[in-house]
Amino acid sequence: MLKKANLYLTFNYQALDWKTVFLILFLIAFFIRFPFFFRDYIDRDESTFIIMGQSWADGYLPYTQLWDLKPPITFLFFALVIKIFGKSFIAIRFFGTLLVVITSLFTYGIAKRIVSKKVGFWSAIFCVFFLSMFGSLQGVMSEHICTLFFVMGVYLLLFKESMGWFFVVGILFGLSVMSKLNMAYPLLTLMAYWVWKAVTEKRFWHSFQQLGILGIGFLVLIVLTATPYYLQGEIQIWWGSIFEAPLAYAGSKQHSIVKTLPFVFVVAILLYIGFASKVIDFKSKPIQILTIVIVGVLFSFMQTGKVNGHYLIQLYPFILIPAGVAVSKLPPIKKKYNILIASLLILLPMEAYLEYTNVISNKMEKGSFYNGEGVDIPNYIIENNVDTKNIFFTEYHIGYWVLGKNPPTKAVTHPYNIQREELFPFMQNARKTGIQELQYIMDVIKPKTIIVREAERIYDEELPEFNFYMNLCLARHYTLTKTIGRGLIYQRLEGQ
Template identity: 65%
Template sequence: MGAVLKKLISLSSSNYKNLDWKTVLLILFLVAFFIRFPFFFRDYVDRDESTFIIMAQSWVNGHLPYTKLWDLKPPITFLFFAVIIKIFGKSFIAIRLFGTLLVALTALFTYGMTTKIASKKVAFWVALFCVFFQSLFGSLQGVMSEHICTFFFTVGAYLLLTKDHGKWYFLTGLFFGLSIMSKLNMAYPVLGLGIYFLWEGFTHKRLKANLKNLTLMGLGVIGTIALTALPYYFEGKTQIWWQSIFEAPLAYSDSQFHSPLKSLPFILASTLFFYFAYRKELVNFKSKPIQILLIIFSGVMLSFVQAGKVNGHYLIQVYPFILVLFGIAISKFVPHKKVFKPLVAVLLLLIPMEAYLEYVNIAKNKIEKGSFFNGEGIDVPSYIEANSLEIKNIFFTEYHIGYWVLGVDPPTTAATHPSNITRDVLYPYMENPRKTGIEELQYIMEVLKPKTLVARKGKKIFDKKLVRYNTYIDAYLAKNYTLLATVDRGLIYQRLE
């Protein structure tokens, strides 16, 4: 990889001009693959990814999302995983490989957007850093809903910047709709773009043309959303589609209080960048493509402010758009001198440090355990199967990817993601017989009576703030279960009865 990057740094501007999309995609995919490959063998990187996989498997088994298992995400996220599982079976490698392709394609369309505003050289490096920022620093090595929705939105944004015919606006709307149906907060930048085009129509005396284009784009968005409802309509379950996708997220959002101040550091940092770029005339803010990218970025950031939190993987949604602006500014601000090339080469070699460490981890796991696949979500199910423990009546309070590995379902709808058990506000939308989290937990423990229960060493079963839940289950485990085995940090309990 070092030799490849060194060669790229030494390319002249004329060489960059000769780059075609196929070559760029190949380079981006190879870099993404190198960075993300060691994580192909991890049980999970983020717990949400495990939930998406479990929901997708249920869909493959013939159960529409929200009808047997339930989670607080729109259906296109689950569909992405379901298609992979349907074609390739239960394969961590296939899921992570297509996640890698998703990252590379997002970067490729970021490259395409940038070529309409800046040189191919700037576009290439923006795309390369798009791969880095979607793959490193936190839980980004898994396949997250943000990866999926950002890919669809980036394709739509590329079409918006490069095409100017009604059919393309409709297609743009379809991609924006897919993005929203992967993660709902992408409705914010879509709404922002609608307002922008209305404003531009008034100020540039092209209101009629803009209204036509907006109508076509709106039809594309609505059409995509409507298509996700069709399977539910045919099964007479449209209500659960509506409740799960739209009502439940709103109810959950209203029930949570996260201070908008938590997003303030990101707002201030981006504002300072824009101010500096404006003062130094590094970015032409009068340019329509630049304004469109600003609207998209601002819309996503507004959704973060409304949510009152910014997790690391949330930022995937803004990287393609802010990196374009940042790349343009850097290209004008930093003088092109050969002295910078060794520094850039060293920087690029150091950035994937998480990947290097994971390569060491999988090699160590292979030597010690005989397998590249690693993590308690894999090792705990392996122990359970090797020792013929009960799997049909099992409860994973942690490492719930184990349900998928063992080929079983969670004990109840609410237990699909362990944390959903404690979210009382969601129960009306799950069509769940129990109406509170504590009732659900008591039902699982006292009625279903799991023969096997998995927890995590050194961590409370539920959030430490949920004292009532932890007090109940700790006492119940002490009375009715025995700790059978500890597999790394995984605790395997067996029921005494």
């Protein structure tokens, strides 16, 4: 076994080509992510993206029928998958796997050109790991989409010189920003670096031509996202939803920049140590560009005031490369430790092993690989002919998609958007406050069936008025008919 481990860790990296690396990355990513193909929902945001994508596949532009706080390219990804493959968790999660694989492949491409194929290979392997494990990363997040386009853009920016490629880079950066708006920060820091290099290296005119072509590509993509709205006379909802709403949301949040400083400080210190010790060559232009992108992403975290696990997807490809460079400068690992390293790599995707067990157990107990309340509750509703007129999911809202229903109002497309009152004006919403929206749903629409997760605390603890009102409505007008896992199914009493 020791000999096998040695062979595994010391094979001929120079023989690697793009196809071989792609295949290896795909097999690893598929193995890690496959058991999650059958999970009902992995993150509330992913469920919302699916619902928004379905609405677009049905012919409704984002923000017109349903609403969520993300740019339209994120929803387009889901809409295309649904339009081609129908309602398929497997298709959505499979193409999410491809996002991870292609992002990691371009990470390999950047690292192998900067350092070596060996560093590129292991940077890509760990990119697959970090983009697929821990928390909600097994789902398909907007960060997976925007990071793919940005990594591709950085690769072309580093290694392509013709003006045509700069136009393509502009398109890719536009796709990235129109998938998640905070990618504008690393784009701005990158463009500032480009101008600084143009001035210091006295190639002002050539660099500004490049930036001009890149900017045209970026603007073309922005215009393309606006065109369908313009043709339907909905340009204001496009502008408000994509640009004004995020600013209003960011301005309303009380997240302190101090909360992000420990993480930012650790990353900055590690980079400084690498540069000061000359383990990482800061004079290298590609390393400088990667560092500038990292700075831009970190600045976006500071502006947001928090660092969620899925936010780090935007950072991993860029930081893994200088990390790989630094590790490659360390003394070679003794062969006797190879078996230990191989064992650690095998144990790393422990979440996947546990989920394989969960999937098999669910198949044995319930006869289906698909699992979770977001699947079990709709199945119960279908099998028992439960009334779904104006059904209201305060949790497990992927159930709307499974049942072929829509949320009762735009404001609850994502269940927690009802708490974000600062966003209501951009939804073209008639109600001004979350409690008014809740009263409209419960007293006017009067959903026949309501699904909640915790009867005592349906919304955040910071919203006692919401919880009091909902619990009062449930007590007066509804009866609990079924508990499935942590999900509670309430049905409206006759005559209420």
